[in-house]
Amino acid sequence: MTKHDNERNRNHEEKNKRMTMMKNKKRNISRLGGSGLSLDAFANAKSNNSQYNPSLIKKQREIYKNAKNVQKYKKMLKQQNQQNDPPVAQRHIENLNVTEEDNKDKNKRRKRKKDSAFSLEELYKKQHEEKEKERMEREAIFQEKKEQQEKAEVHRKTLRQKMLKKTRKGQPVMKYRIEHLLETIQSSAKNASGN
Secondary structure, eight states: OOHHHHHHHHHHHHHHHHHHHHHHHHHHHHHTTSSOOOHHHHHHHHHOOOSOOHHHHHHHHHHHHHHHHHHHHHHHHHHHHHHHSOOHHHHHHHHHHOSHHHHHHHHHHHHHHHHHHHHHHHHHHHHHHHHHHHHHHHHHHHHHHHHHHHHHHHHHHHHHHHHHOBOTTSOBOHHHHHHHHHHHHHHHHHHHHHO
8 A cells, every 4th residue: 555545545534534523413413403592692581581470470360350340340330320320400409409418418427437437447356356266266176186196196106015015035915915906896896886
């Protein structure tokens, strides 16, 4: 072989190497889903707040619902006022006749507002007391359940200790096992006679 042949072989090997490297690079890019993001694109994508946020969606829904309810309420009030109100001419005549009564009515309304505020306060106190009573009852029931669980756990632990006791030679102590069997038989007999 000559120098010329050696150079050709080296060039050919280098070409093959480059080709395989390019193929591997293309394969890796397609496997990873295309070329990566540029640094600017990555930073912009991270700073963009158009991501899915359930809490924001929930708040927006709530605001929308509240606005809808307020609109319905106002519409209903308008309808009720139109149904209950007499014509404008009658109202004007009544207003002319009743000026002194309005002053009395205003005083009464003020008193009613005070009374209604007082009754609202009483109502609030009653509701608060009821809630407090319910909470105390729930707490008492919870405490009772907890005590029963603790008693049962203590009973299970003592029973387990007795059942696992061994003699010096490693045999189980039969006294506790027989007592346990006797207790279970007696309790089942009581249940059978009770039914």
